[in-house]
Amino acid sequence: xxxxxxxxxxxxxxxxxxxxxxxxxxxxxxxxxxxxxxxxxxxxxxxxxxxxxxxxxxxxxxxxxxxxxxxxxxxxxxxxxxxxxxxxxxxxxxxxxxxxxxxxxxxxxxxxxxxxxxxxxxxxxxxxxxxxxxxxxxxxxxxxxxxxxxxxxxxxxxxxxxxxxxxxxxxxxxxxxxxxxxxxxxxxxxxxxxxxxxxxxxxxxxxxxxxxxxxxxxxxxxxxxxxxxxxxxxxxxxxxxxxxxxxxxxxxxxxxxxxxxxxxxxxxxxxxxxxxxxxxxxxxxxxxxxxxxxxxxxxxxxxxxxxxxxxxxxxxxxxxxxxxxxxxxxxxxxxxxxxxxxxxxxxxxxxxxxxxxxxxxxxxxxxxxxxxxxxxxxxxxxxxxxxxxxxxxxxxxxxxxxxxxxxxxxxxxxxxxxxxxxxxxxxxxxxxxxxxxxxxxxxxxxxxxxxxxxxxxxxxxxxxxxxxxxxxxxxxxxxxxxxxxxxxxxxxxxxxxxxxxxxxxxxxxxxxxxxxxxxxxxxxxxxxxxxxxxxxxxxxxxxx
Numbered sequence: 001x002x003x004x005x006x007x008x009x010x011x012x013x014x015x016x017x018x019x020x021x022x023x024x025x026x027x028x029x030x031x032x033x034x035x036x037x038x039x040x041x042x043x044x045x046x047x048x049x050x051x052x053x054x055x056x057x058x059x060x061x062x063x064x065x066x067x068x069x070x071x072x073x074x075x076x077x078x079x080x081x082x083x084x085x086x087x088x089x090x091x092x093x094x095x096x097x098x099x100x101x102x103x104x105x106x107x108x109x110x111x112x113x114x115x116x117x118x119x120x121x122x123x124x125x126x127x128x129x130x131x132x133x134x135x136x137x138x139x140x141x142x143x144x145x146x147x148x149x150x151x152x153x154x155x156x157x158x159x160x161x162x163x164x165x166x167x168x169x170x171x172x173x174x175x176x177x178x179x180x181x182x183x184x185x186x187x188x189x190x191x192x193x194x195x196x197x198x199x200x201x202x203x204x205x206x207x208x209x210x211x212x213x214x215x216x217x218x219x220x221x222x223x224x225x226x227x228x229x230x231x232x233x234x235x236x237x238x239x240x241x242x243x244x245x246x247x248x249x250x251x252x253x254x255x256x257x258x259x260x261x262x263x264x265x266x267x268x269x270x271x272x273x274x275x276x277x278x279x280x281x282x283x284x285x286x287x288x289x290x291x292x293x294x295x296x297x298x299x300x301x302x303x304x305x306x307x308x309x310x311x312x313x314x315x316x317x318x319x320x321x322x323x324x325x326x327x328x329x330x331x332x333x334x335x336x337x338x339x340x341x342x343x344x345x346x347x348x349x350x351x352x353x354x355x356x357x358x359x360x361x362x363x364x365x366x367x368x369x370x371x372x373x374x375x376x377x378x379x380x381x382x383x384x385x386x387x388x389x390x391x392x393x394x395x396x397x398x399x400x401x402x403x404x405x406x407x408x409x410x411x412x413x414x415x416x417x418x419x420x421x422x423x424x425x426x427x428x429x430x431x432x433x434x435x436x437x438x439x440x441x442x443x444x445x446x447x448x449x450x451x452x453x454x455x456x457x458x459x460x461x462x463x464x465x466x467x468x469x470x471x472x473x474x475x476x477x478x479x480x481x482x483x484x485x486x487x488x489x490x491x492x493x494x495x496x497x498x499x500x501x502x503x504x505x506x507x508x509x510x511x512x513x514x515x516x517x518x519x520x521x522x523x524x525x526x527x528x529x530x531x532x533x534x535x536x537x538x539x540x541x542x543x544x
């Protein structure tokens with residue numbers, strides 16, 4: 001057998017932009033056959049539309065564009081074989097498909113058999129499941145093609161092996177979450193052990209709304225050994241050489257093994273990629289952040305600068321009558337350290353004006369959270385005004401712990417277009433801040449920000465723990481209730497104080513209306529707010 005050279009195109013594509021995606025595919029195919037002398041190039045799941053196209057799949061013109069793109073791509077397959085993912089209409093039904101292009105023709109098309117319909121996935125809303133495997137011949141290697149979820153179910157791989165396949169190519173749009181790399185590796189090794197197949201796993205990379213696709217493409221030989229591993233969160237064209245040795249498929253790659261990312265490093269890179277792509281793919285001129293001197297806005301600023309560059313980020317300090325000198329000093333110090341444009345706009349005057357015009361309506365009523373929320377909403381107006389004038393996206397700074405229990409102000413600190421920390425617990429925020437400071441380019445988040453007790457500073461001497469349990473208690477309860485779907489009874493049985501658990505659960509349940517109005521944010525856990533966790537706003541359900 002001659003050596004077969006395969007290029008894995010781990011690419012960042014744009015949902016709905018078929019013209020741009022087609023151009024990327026053509027450019028990569030030309031590079032693969034001219035520069036790298038490859039025999040085959042493989043693109044990710046639904047590469048022509050990118051993933052997930054959602055209700056764009058209901059637009060008739062989408063399929064005219066897809067067919068036009070395929071007609072332009074097909075001539076390239078005279079010189080290099082191609083596997084491309086795309087939606088396909090056939091017999092009045094819609095399939096999540098991939099086609100094998102060779103000799104200027106579509107030689108075979110596979111329809112995804114297992115359609116995920118859980119967590120962030122709702123493919124059964126759009127697609128019909130395929131019913132048959134697809135085998136092609138690469139040199140003298142009988143090869144099966146499958147798509148993403150087909151690998152997570154045992155049947156397609158087993159059927160392919162039974163039909164004589166020796167290699168399985170699986171194209172993916174698999175989003176990142178904590179621990180996903182290890183799960184993928186174990187899955188590929190298990191499938192190889194069950195079937196004796198060598199497996200090539202290609203994944204999409206890039207941010208799409210709240211989802212981040214991390215690449216992390218791999219190749220496993222027949223014996224379950226990891227033969228190739230692409231970096232996470234990076235685009236690239238990766239060349240594999242396949243040959244037959246002692247009756248087995250040998251896979252070689254000259255690409256060095258990537259750095260194994262720690263949990264904090266992978267989360268941070270997911271946040272950076274998510275922010276970069278959300279800002280750039282939506283055409284904003286950069287980002288603007290309200291910098292308070294607290295740890296959430298400090299971490300958000302670090303992520304934004306790493307994602308967009310300091311020249312594309314500006315911050316606004318908006319002290320209230322209750323903002324400490326320490327907060328202003330630390331915020332200014334961080335802005336100077338990162339060399340971002342910084343504005344100081346105190347909210348004393350707008351707060352006083354609102355208090356004055358509302359005084360007749362509030363007559364005889366004591367001050368409460370209303371006055372705190374007015375301060376936050378003054379800031380929201382300022383931030384959105386700057387966004388409108390400069391064309392920069394407001395990044396909100398709230399974390400998952402706050403969003404879970406409603407410790408945030410609608411149209412105040414929640415006002416903005418994207419929430420980088422939306423799926424990051426407060427405890428994790430501290431860990432990420434320490435990790436970012438340890439990265440080797442100096443301490444960018446002042447230690448005083450990390451060490452001081454968290455506070456909204458909307459009333460005298462305010463601390464988060466005046467209203468909430470300590471985060472060391474709150475976050476484990478939230479993780480069990482939100483991400484693991486444990487009942488209050490189960491959480492209490494795990495050793496948490498009963499009244500605390502019941503109060504946390506009550507806060508989570510009653511604040512769904514706030515979360516429904518929140519900006520999208522990067523998903524990093526198995527259960528994020530948004531498309532991942534969907535609860536009714538008006539609900540009489542109570543946990544027993």
